[in-house]
Amino acid sequence: MRSWGEARDEAVKTLEAYLENPAPFTVLVIEASGLDQRMRLAKLLLEKALVVEVGLGENVDERVAAAAVLAKSLAKEQGIEFEKGAAEELAESVSGDLMRLKTEVDKLATFAAERKILRRQDVAALVISEKSATIWEVADFLAGRQPQKALEFFARLLREGEEPVAMLGAMAWMYRKLIEASEVRGVSNGWQAAKALGMRPEQAELAIQNARKISKERLLDGLRALREVDDRLKGGAKDPHSVMEFLGVAAEWSAGGGEVEMEIRN
Numbered sequence: 001m002r003s004w005g006e007a008r009d010e011a012v013k014t015l016e017a018y019l020e021n022p023a024p025f026t027v028l029v030i031e032a033s034g035l036d037q038r039m040r041l042a043k044l045l046l047e048k049a050l051v052v053e054v055g056l057g058e059n060v061d062e063r064v065a066a067a068a069v070l071a072k073s074l075a076k077e078q079g080i081e082f083e084k085g086a087a088e089e090l091a092e093s094v095s096g097d098l099m100r101l102k103t104e105v106d107k108l109a110t111f112a113a114e115r116k117i118l119r120r121q122d123v124a125a126l127v128i129s130e131k132s133a134t135i136w137e138v139a140d141f142l143a144g145r146q147p148q149k150a151l152e153f154f155a156r157l158l159r160e161g162e163e164p165v166a167m168l169g170a171m172a173w174m175y176r177k178l179i180e181a182s183e184v185r186g187v188s189n190g191w192q193a194a195k196a197l198g199m200r201p202e203q204a205e206l207a208i209q210n211a212r213k214i215s216k217e218r219l220l221d222g223l224r225a226l227r228e229v230d231d232r233l234k235g236g237a238k239d240p241h242s243v244m245e246f247l248g249v250a251a252e253w254s255a256g257g258g259e260v261e262m263e264i265r266n
Contacts, residue, residue: 007189012041019048067091067101074105080112086120093127106198107173126169135170136206139178142222143213168229175223181211182219 022028035042035051045051068091072082082090090108094100104127108118111126141150157167180197187193187208190201197204211219 008041012044015041016044019044063095064088064091067094067098070098071101071105074102075109075118078105078109080109080116080118082118083120086118086123089120090123090127093123103198107169111169124163125166127166135174136203136210138171139174139206139210143210168226172223172226172230175219175226177207178211178214179216179219179223181207182214182216184208184211 018028030045030049035045037043037046065088068087071087071090075082075087090104091101094104108122108126111122112118138150138153141147141153154167158164177197181193181204184193184196187196190205193204193208194201197207
C-alpha cells in the first residue's frame with residue numbers, strides 16, 4: 001500500500017501534467033481546507049490557476065454569526081431546527097470551523113432523532129469546545145496502550161470546565177468512528193478516508209491508523225463501557241470522580257486491559 005506522501009506526490013504530478021494542457025471546455029474547481037505556500041502543490045496552483053480564499057474572516061463575532069446561519073441551514077436539510085440560541089452556542093463551541101460544524105450538526109441531528117429540535121443543553125452535552133484538546137489524542141493513547149495518559153486527558157478537560165456528558169458524547173462518537181474505520185478497505189490517503197468516514201482528512205487518517213492498532217473487539221468493549229457510563233449519568237451520578245472511574249474502565253478495555261491507577265486532582 002502506498003504511503004500518504006507517495007499518493008500526494010503522484011496526485012500533484014497528475015495535476016501538473018493536466019494544467020500544462022487543460023481541456024478548454026472544462027472548469028476544474030479544487031477545494032482545500034488550507035494551502036501551504038511552501039509546498040509544491042500551492043506553488044503550482046498559484047502559478048497556473050486562480051486561487052481564491054473563502055472563509056469567515058478574522059473577526060470572531062462575524063465568524064460565529066456566519067457559522068450559526070450555516071448550522072441552521074445544515075440542520076434544516078435534515079428536518080431539524082435549533083431552538084433560540086442553540087445554533088450560536090454551537091458555532092461558538094467550534095470557533096467557526098465549518099468542517100467541524102457540519103460534523104457536529106450531523107451528530108446532534110442523530111441525537112435529536114424524532115424530537116426534531118436541537119436544544120442548547122444538547123449542544124452543551126455533546127459538543128466539546130474548540131478550546132479543549134482534540135478527542136483524537138485519546139485514540140492515540142489507546143492505540144499506544146497508554147490508558148493512564150487518556151485518564152490525564154480526561155482530568156484536564158474536567159479542570160478546564162468541560163461537562164462530563166460532553167466528554168462522554170465525544171468519546172462515544174470517536175469509538176463509533178474507529179469501528180467504522182476498522183471496516184474500511186482500500187484507503188491509501190487522508191482524502192479517501194475522509195470520504196469514507198465523513199470526517200476531515202487529518203482526523204479520518206488518524207482514525208484509520210488507530211483502528212488498525214486496536215482490535216474491533218476492544219473497541220466494542222470500550223463502547224459498552226461508555227454505555228455503562230451513560231446509564232450512570234442518567235441515574236444522576238454526575239460527580240466528576242465517578243465519571244472518571246467509568247471512563248477509565250473504557251480506556252483500560254480499549255487499550256488492551258491491565259491495571260489503571262486513577263488519581264484525579266481538582
